[in-house]
Amino acid sequence: MIERIWSGRSALYVLLLPLSLLYGLISNLLRLSYVWGWRQAWRAPVPVVVVGNLTAGGNGKTPVVIWLVQALQQRGLRVGVVSRGYGGKAVRYPLVLDPQTTTAEAGDEPVLIYQRTGAAVAVSPRRREAVEALLTSGQIDIVVTDDGLQHYALARDIEIVVVDGERRFGNGWWLPAGPMRERVGRLKSVTAVINNGGVTHTGELAMQLVPGPAVNLLTGEKCDAVTLDNVVAMAGIGHPPRFFNTLRQLGVSPVKEVAFADHQDYSAEALSSLAEPHQTLLMTEKDAVKARAFARANWWYLPVDAVLSEAEPLLARIQALNNG
Structure with missing residues (x-):
């Protein structure tokens, strides 16, 4: 509204x-x-x-x-x-x-x-x-x-x-x-x-804002975002649609998009419930700095550079x- x-x-x-x-x-x-x-x-x-x-x-x-x-x-x-x-x-x-x-x-x-x-x-x-x-x-x-x-x-x-x-x-x-x-x-x-x-x-x-390769929160592994399967996209930034639009421009079609308030505080339980083990939770780098301490193997983030x-x-x- x-x-x-x-x-x-x-x-x-x-x-x-x-x-x-x-x-x-x-x-x-x-x-x-x-x-x-x-x-x-x-x-x-x-x-x-x-x-x-x-x-x-x-x-x-x-x-x-x-x-x-x-x-x-x-x-x-x-x-x-x-x-x-x-x-x-x-x-x-x-x-x-x-x-x-x-x-x-x-x-x-x-x-x-x-x-x-x-x-x-x-x-x-x-x-x-x-x-x-x-x-x-x-x-x-x-x-x-x-x-x-x-x-x-x-x-x-x-x-x-x-x-x-x-x-x-x-x-x-x-x-x-x-x-x-x-x-x-x-x-x-x-x-x-x-x-x-x-x-x-x-x-x-x-x-x-130019996106780089997607990065795994646990291992640091990098890959093209379009190669990730069954993506659940989440963003807790000032304007989440910008992140979702960026993913679509990269050829990523999320099965679900979840928007949070800017500066949203996260818990392991809340984020784990967003994606099933066979899915990929893809977030912004700003979200990743808050989630890295309790990250799961299927969690990735997409860095961007100005x-x-x-x-x-x-x-x-x-x-x-x-x-x-």
């Missing part, structure tokens, strides 16, 4: 407009309080790059963070990543991730970023604390924040917004009548807009911050 409302296919959004107007008023006042100097943002001693979005739901932000971190690492920069750690609950904050950190402590996205990039990652509801923890724990040349576009208490040098190229901005209204955290006009003040799929608009960087065109000027601009 919420997808119908946010996409503009239902007029029920009108009932939620009073709440949306209140949300918009508060969010605008918060941002303007920093713009006009009523509040002072904290500036880190190293450059800060924010990767965020204007809408709620999955836009492909985490793959962009992974791409950016790896691209900057290839340029010789020591990158640290900070995150709110949504879905995790640590005993204390800030929490600097290590190989033993669980998704229950840090959240699924920080653990995924840590495993994929090897970068230093810290989580805290107050991103300043996460940045300070990274700077204390080791040498960091630049900080990338996973989300946090609306976290104005942390000053930033670069703002990158990821847009779902197919859904774009829905009906254009603030939450909860629409999907917007901020209105579309905010794009005029950001450094770069990355369009994930769909039609790329003027001034946007085109991006595609592939961007014409991103060299953006990367050069970010690198120049460190050189300067």
Whole structure:
């Protein structure tokens, strides 16, 4: 139902407009309080790059963070990543991730970023604390924040917004009548807009999520996803249909598709009930980081990588911050 409302296919959004107007008023006042100097943002001693979005739901932000971190690492920069750690609950904050950190402590996205990039990652509801923890724990040349576009208490040098190229901005209204955290006009003040799929608009960087081979959670074995038999597909991400569509584009025809809420917590019993022993349970990599501890032999995940065109000027601009 919420997808119908946010996409503009239902007029029920009108009932939620009073709440949306209140949300918009508060969010605008918060941002303007920093713009006009009523509040002072904290500036880190190293450059800060924010990767965020204007809408709620999955836009492909985490793959962009992974791409950016790896691209900057290839340029010789020591990158640290900070995150709110949504879905995790640590005993204390800030929490600097290590190989033993669980998704229950840090959240699924920080653990995924840590495993994929090897970068230093810290989580805290107050991103300043996460940045300070990274700077204390080791040498960091630049900080990338996973989300946090609306976290104005942390000053930033670069703002990158990821847009779902197919859904774009829905009906254009603030939450909860629409999907917007901020209105579309905010794009005029950001450094770069990355369009994930769909039609790329003027001034946007085109991006595609390219799937790799399927990986077995237990053994690490890899194979083409289309060779897996009797696939039961599951996804607990911001927009599960994107994953299911990717599978169909690869030639995989799942016998069942199961969508979970974003950041859904899983148990061995719940996931084991989805697929019979003769079937294959195929999930996203974000799901896999939460399920690996109790994985079964017939559980696989499909990693994806963000592939961007014409991103060299953006990367050069970010690198120049460190050189300067």
